[in-house]
Amino acid sequence: MEKGIALRIQEKYGQLRKSERLVADYLRDHASVRLEMSITEFANTLNISEATISRFTRALGYKGFADMKLALASESTPSQQFVNLPAEIKDTDTLTDISFKLLGSLGSAMNETQKHIDYEDIQSVVTSVLASRQIVFMGVGGAVSVCEEAVHLFLKAGIQATSHRDGYTQQVVAATATEQSTVFGISHTGTTEDVASALNVARRNGARTVAVTSNLDSAVAKAADTAIWTWTPNTPQIPLYGDFLEGRVCQIYIIYLIYLGVLFQSNGKVPEALGVTADTLKSYYQKR
Amino acid sequence: MEKGIALRIQEKYGQLRKSERLVADYLRDHASVRLEMSITEFANTLNISEATISRFTRALGYKGFADMKLALASESTPSQQFVNLPAEIKDTDTLTDISFKLLGSLGSAMNETQKHIDYEDIQSVVTSVLASRQIVFMGVGGAVSVCEEAVHLFLKAGIQATSHRDGYTQQVVAATATEQSTVFGISHTGTTEDVASALNVARRNGARTVAVTSNLDSAVAKAADTAIWTWTPNTPQIPLYGDFLEGRVCQIYIIYLIYLGVLFQSNGKVPEALGVTADTLKSYYQKR
């Protein structure tokens, strides 16, 4: 499959010239809208020359402007679904309306999260996980289910993972953490004192600590060696509809990414474990 | 949504001139291939003049040849780019690649799920939940975290919900279910015997039973009054990378949709409960 423009930009951004980055930025911000402009109009819009745009398209590996426009057009549909987001859900909405808006919200939240990923951070977390003897996930309230999901994934892959949902146990586990541990604290708002405190303790004990939060300025983020950011709407930090539904899927997205990273960097150890697990489960279910 | 070219051709075919029909026929026969040719090349290919092609595009309602090419490009791959995923993640991929593919995969899985929603089913489930005294979620393995998430949401909203992750407890709970209960069974493959069996028992006891699964032909689906479908890739039902990552987010999506439906149809009761919960949590965190 042909590479999408977002990926191309991400890969090449460092090598782009200043004026070319203008093009890249514009395209990233308007990824969902079909580009109807001619190269001349486009150049005027961005106040740069047509030559720059032409060079840019080549730099990204397209055959030219027309080629890029075409490629863009064929991408546009999939991403369009995510665009219409600050879609507030109203109580007059039908279930159909809600399903569309919810899809848009969740999709674009993940999208934004992806856009802001710091891959060095992710990589270092993956490395930590691979080097650790035990992996611990900590979260309270809504984050619990994400921790559970993470544990389930890693366990299946043969990596010792546990999840702890109450402040007391979190303290206990943190207190016994070592350099051999990687401890994740998951908190959307980042204000969960229990988790922040546990991370601090674990860190003092030499464990590698990782936060997954939408607020990098929060207690939980500051308590961690590495803080991974998840998207949050600009609108209030109040659980408007009972919870940060989008926040949850962003956390899951990050966890999956780390999981897949671990999977692929384990030199076959993990896929092997997966195979063993799958076989075992199969015979377990067949016996009954 | 913009009209597709196939439809336009169908509508206008009678009014097209002979040479224009050549264009139409060609386009119909090559619908899936992205048209890369310039109008000149295209004219040579068909042995007709450029003017004819230009007129043709207008006849179909496009602004011109370029416009048609663009429109064609966005039709060609409705969302294929993203559909076929984790199966397609290769171990040579960088974290950046993986993050894009994962996003695409999760996004289009939700998208497909949304497309296939039967709103009458969802509505009837929402009604059941509102009418029930207790809500039960059952799942094993990877579905556990989804059940936990569901319980957390509903509890916050003042709705009595519980989650059960082992076959034994599931049987016990199913055995004591009544007409006042709504019982959810969550299973991606739908083959989880424990859950299917529990649903059957609960149903026999008069409870309303709901399945969330990607296989409507499965034991779990058949054991339920209402089966809600989640998307699954066409590729094998084997946990290639340890689990059905996309399946999980689809399940969550469905749960969220039901939750929001309940929220908005509760005549203010639920939002009120949410407010109380939020206040309580706030003072809980402030006290410490």
Add this chain to the structure above:
DNA sequence: CCGAATTGGAGAAAAATTTCATAATATGCA
């Protein structure tokens, strides 16, 4: 053979690309 409809050719217009001169920036050296 006439006249309306259809078609293509030729050139105009628009769009995209390439070239090249200039501006901006970095580098080396005293």
Add this chain to the structure above:
DNA sequence: TGCATATTATGAAATTTTTCTCCAATTCGG
């Protein structure tokens, strides 16, 4: 640091390619 020089980035203009428009030639039905 200041200055000269090399390197790189950029846009204006020229060139090429693509598309559109107009109109004359052709076809076809009567």
